[in-house]
Amino acid sequence: MGAEGEGFAQFVEARQRALQRTAWLLTGDWALAEDLVQTALVRSWPRWERINRRDDPEIYVRRAMVNSWASWRRRRWWGERAAETVPDSPAAGDLAAEAAVRVTVQRALGSLTARQRAVLVLRVFDDLPEAQVAQVLDCAPGTVKATLARAVDRLRADPRLAGLMDRETQ
Amino acid sequence: MNGMDRQLRDLLAAAAGDPPHRVSAAAVRRRVIRRRVAELAAGAVAVAAVAVLIPVGIGALGHGPGRPNRGPAAAGVFTSRQYRYTEKLPPAWRLARPATRRWDGTGGPGYDRPVVDLFQGPGSLQAWADAAPTHKSLAAYTSATIRASRAAHPCAPPHTDQAITIGGAPARLLTMTCPAGSGFLVEIAVTVHHGTAFVFASQHQPGTPVHKPADRAAFRTFLAGIRLHQ
Numbered sequence: 001m002g003a004e005g006e007g008f009a010q011f012v013e014a015r016q017r018a019l020q021r022t023a024w025l026l027t028g029d030w031a032l033a034e035d036l037v038q039t040a041l042v043r044s045w046p047r048w049e050r051i052n053r054r055d056d057p058e059i060y061v062r063r064a065m066v067n068s069w070a071s072w073r074r075r076r077w078w079g080e081r082a083a084e085t086v087p088d089s090p091a092a093g094d095l096a097a098e099a100a101v102r103v104t105v106q107r108a109l110g111s112l113t114a115r116q117r118a119v120l121v122l123r124v125f126d127d128l129p130e131a132q133v134a135q136v137l138d139c140a141p142g143t144v145k146a147t148l149a150r151a152v153d154r155l156r157a158d159p160r161l162a163g164l165m166d167r168e169t170q
Numbered sequence: 171m172n173g174m175d176r177q178l179r180d181l182l183a184a185a186a187g188d189p190p191h192r193v194s195a196a197a198v199r200r201r202v203i204r205r206r207v208a209e210l211a212a213g214a215v216a217v218a219a220v221a222v223l224i225p226v227g228i229g230a231l232g233h234g235p236g237r238p239n240r241g242p243a244a245a246g247v248f249t250s251r252q253y254r255y256t257e258k259l260p261p262a263w264r265l266a267r268p269a270t271r272r273w274d275g276t277g278g279p280g281y282d283r284p285v286v287d288l289f290q291g292p293g294s295l296q297a298w299a300d301a302a303p304t305h306k307s308l309a310a311y312t313s314a315t316i317r318a319s320r321a322a323h324p325c326a327p328p329h330t331d332q333a334i335t336i337g338g339a340p341a342r343l344l345t346m347t348c349p350a351g352s353g354f355l356v357e358i359a360v361t362v363h364h365g366t367a368f369v370f371a372s373q374h375q376p377g378t379p380v381h382k383p384a385d386r387a388a389f390r391t392f393l394a395g396i397r398l399h400q
Contacts, residue, residue: 009195020189025182030190041198042205098187105185124175125182152174165177 040064116151253301254399262292275302337398
């Protein structure tokens with residue numbers, strides 16, 4: 001493996017968890033999230049040296065991820081979707097409450113448009129600056145700002161999500 | 171980031187949790203290599219097809235009309251490498267991609283999975299096929315297929331459930347809307363033959379008129395071409 005290959009392996013090692021979590025927020029399914037991250041990395045690997053030289057790999061991979069996800073959404077529904085599975089080793093804590101949060105957030109995210117969802121996840125969850133979100137989504141920073149505002153408004157109006165946020169603040 | 175954003179971020183983080191599996195660079199490399207091999211194979215097939223078609227075309231130009239077509243007799247017959255059936259392809263149908271590995275019988279494999287034989291029909295119509303061993307009766311397997319489709323996609327209950335035959339074996343032909351209320355109609359034909367369940371499905375590309383009668387007829391013609399092996 002060349003130096004660029006080592007750089008790639010290091011990037012995957014360091015960022016795979018964060019990328020998968022972002023992918024889960026986009027897809028709402030761990031199997032699809034893993035597939036989405038792999039797809040984005042498969043696209044990036046052959047040109048890794050160039051990406052490293054010219055671009056920020058993080059931005060490039062996230063852009064590949066969002067674009068792949070957008071193209072999956074345009075495809076038919078009948079692509080196989082893994083069913084929700086029971087975790088192999090359940091974590092300690094209130095599993096029912098965790099599941100309720102997961103389902104509520106998933107449904108709330110599902111009520112957003114694809115672009116609103118992508119902007120929200122990249123800007124709020126990944127904490128990317130507006131300029132970088134704009135780079136990933138190939139749009140103007142002003143569009144990011146306006147889209148985020150609409151997404152947050154919509155989520156704020158969701159009573160189930162509002163209930164969860166109230167609970168967090170108490 | 172304001173208070174609302176922070177709350178949202180915490181909620182998103184709590185919902186996302188931890189991924190159940192790791193993604194490794196080695197797995198990505200393996201996937202790239204598989205993709206390149208597939209591309210090379212496709213390229214080789216294309217070159218071979220051109221090499222065959224050019225002489226055939228030149229030959230055809232050299233002969234008058236009315237010369238009988240002496241192409242290979244089995245050109246329109248596909249025998250599955252993974253599953254025990256043969257499809258005599260009707261006109262306008264062709265094999266799009268054979269399955270490269272066997273289905274393990276779980277979930278509801280879609281057209282884009284490597285476990286299905288994928289066929290391209292007239293227009294945008296596609297059909298795909300898979301099979302798996304089963305001890306269930308046809309009725310029980312049909313119910314299981316409906317349950318799996320409703321859980322995974324999630325489909326509405328079947329609009330129609332007809333008794334048909336596939337390759338002479340009793341079969342059920344289901345029509346479902348998946349996801350419920352989406353307008354996407356899917357036809358699924360199920361049969362159980364000598365301990366193997368065969369599933370044949372068809373669906374449209376997005377954006378095309380939903381399930382025209384002509385497409386339903388085309389899928390039935392496709393089903394009529396199936397022969398199940400002993």
